[in-house]
Amino acid sequence: xxxxxxxxxxxxxxxxxxxxxxxxxxxxxxxxxxxxxxxxxxxxxxxxxxxxxxxxxxxxxxxxxxxxxxxxxxxxxxxxxxxxxxxxxxxxxxxxxxxxxxxxxxxxxxxxxxx
Amino acid sequence: xxxxxxxxxxxxxxxxxxxxxxxxxxxxxxxxxxxxxxxxxxxxxxxxxxxxxxxxxxxxxxxxxxxxxxxxxxxxxxxxxxxxxxxxxxxxxxxxxxxxxxxxxxxxx
Numbered sequence: 001x002x003x004x005x006x007x008x009x010x011x012x013x014x015x016x017x018x019x020x021x022x023x024x025x026x027x028x029x030x031x032x033x034x035x036x037x038x039x040x041x042x043x044x045x046x047x048x049x050x051x052x053x054x055x056x057x058x059x060x061x062x063x064x065x066x067x068x069x070x071x072x073x074x075x076x077x078x079x080x081x082x083x084x085x086x087x088x089x090x091x092x093x094x095x096x097x098x099x100x101x102x103x104x105x106x107x108x109x110x111x112x113x114x115x
Numbered sequence: 116x117x118x119x120x121x122x123x124x125x126x127x128x129x130x131x132x133x134x135x136x137x138x139x140x141x142x143x144x145x146x147x148x149x150x151x152x153x154x155x156x157x158x159x160x161x162x163x164x165x166x167x168x169x170x171x172x173x174x175x176x177x178x179x180x181x182x183x184x185x186x187x188x189x190x191x192x193x194x195x196x197x198x199x200x201x202x203x204x205x206x207x208x209x210x211x212x213x214x215x216x217x218x219x220x221x222x223x224x
Contacts, residue, residue, distance in 0.1 A: 093159065
């Protein structure tokens, strides 16, 4: 149990394009979902935490107008990278948990490449 | 602020050799500790976790980690590694999940 699906797994697009990444909890209801960013050879950095039905909480230094997060249901959260530029190229990983004090379950990540 | 330190960025070993991946955490209050494994171009998979109780926790594929409060450590060990264990391993501390820098384990034949 506790499967998290992330889509797409890989996306390449032109600079200036907006890209949407979906994160779904397939067999459980996720009260909380997290979005991470991972640069090559580095650890995961938390970008934001989202709770179903409320606004996401962004970590310091993360532009909320650049990285739009929507957590409209207990099984789906989306991250939209608006007007993406090459420096936004990275590996984005989502995770989901049933509750704040429950372990997080991770998706397989989305590799975003901006040309 | 929480911090997790993985002392080795890369650990090369030969197949069937023992391995230890080191992790130290900073929190002085109750902690939940995790080890995750990441294969290339994939997300993270939970390997094992310490929430409470026995300080020695085991995974189904032969890894184990011991919570040592006095040394604030949660080192990951395996007595005999396989080629398939080649991956990057992350130690993490709950509260707000804080990850270490990762250790790339490379198992050579």
